[in-house]
Amino acid sequence: MRDLLPPSVAVAVATAADFTGELHPAERACLSATAVESRRREFTAGRVCARRALGALGLPAAPVTTHDRAPVWPPGTIGSITHTAGYCAAVVAHRHDVRALGVDAEQHRPLGEGVARLICLPEELDWCAAAPDAVHWPSVVFSAKESVYKVWHPLAGSWLGFEEARVRPDPGAGTFTALLRPERHAEAAAHGIPTELTGRFVVEGGLVRTALYLPAR
Ligand SMILES: CC(C)(COP(=O)(O)OP(=O)(O)OC[C@H]1O[C@@H](n2cnc3c(N)ncnc32)[C@H](O)[C@@H]1OP(=O)(O)O)[C@@H](O)C(=O)NCCC(=O)NCCS
Numbered sequence: 284m285r286d287l288l289p290p291s292v293a294v295a296v297a298t299a300a301d302f303t304g305e306l307h308p309a310e311r312a313c314l315s316a317t318a319v320e321s322r323r324r325e326f327t328a329g330r331v332c333a334r335r336a337l338g339a340l341g342l343p344a345a346p347v348t349t350h351d352r353a354p355v356w357p358p359g360t361i362g363s364i365t366h367t368a369g370y371c372a373a374v375v376a377h378r379h380d381v382r383a384l385g386v387d388a389e390q391h392r393p394l395g396e397g398v399a400r401l402i403c404l405p406e407e408l409d410w411c412a413a414a415p416d417a418v419h420w421p422s423v424v425f426s427a428k429e430s431v432y433k434v435w436h437p438l439a440g441s442w443l444g445f446e447e448a449r450v451r452p453d454p455g456a457g458t459f460t461a462l463l464r465p466e467r468h469a470e471a472a473a474h475g476i477p478t479e480l481t482g483r484f485v486v487e488g489g490l491v492r493t494a495l496y497l498p499a500r
Pocket residue numbers: 325326329349351352353354363364365366367386387388428429431432433434436437443444445446447448
């Protein structure tokens with residue numbers, strides 16, 4: 284994720300050992316007692332990375348708990364976590380630099396037709412079909428929308444559906460824009476969220492990675 288975010292954002296990408304690292308007791312309490320092994324491993328890697336990123340900002344490695352599925356960052360900080368098979372990253376920044384952060388990683392592979400139709404608007408599918416064919420573009424649109432949600436939800440506190448943002452990658456620039464549906468513009472304005480968000484993406488090593496951030500005002 285280092286390649287997708289400004290230097291004010293600390294980035295930690297998990298090593299193999301991080302998936303079996305130590306959780307803070309407050310973090311362990313956020314993990315369901317019935318969580319399967321794969322969930323324990325990804326949750327652990329996310330928290331180990333989050334605390335490493337906090338350390339890189341010069342802050343104590345405080346626990347990162349969970350509320351309503353979202354990570355709760357130590358006061359004065361904001362961050363985001365993502366995991367997919369074999370990859371996990373956490374990013375953190377000081378709130379005086381950054382207001383919102385969203386990162387996402389997905390496997391770079393075709394989405395099933397039904398899944399693609401759930402995630403992508405018809406105009407997005409049309410764009411994907413006409414775009415350079417070395418990339419499975421619906422997976423890029425999917426990842427971008429997950430990053431948008433991770434920015435949207437902590438600020439607005441509400442659900443945002445896949446059909447409520449239109450994502451358009453720029454293959455040459457490695458950027459994407461996400462245009463919110465007009466019905467959500469008033470809510471976006473109320474929370475200081477631009478109605479058109481710009482993020483970055485990269486497709487490499489079998490993964491799609493996306494990142495989005497809003498600078499402090
Ligand atoms: C929450 C969601 C975005 C997570 O994305 P994902 O690709 O499934 O999974 P990732 O591994 O990338 O991210 C999971 C991490 O996201 C974080 N997360 C969960 N809910 C979150 C929220 N509401 N806000 C911010 N971050 C959140 C958590 O840190 C979680 O990891 P953890 O449980 O180990 O702490 C996704 O499951 C979801 O609910 N999406 C539907 C909403 C949406 O995407 N709308 C599109 C709007 S255009």
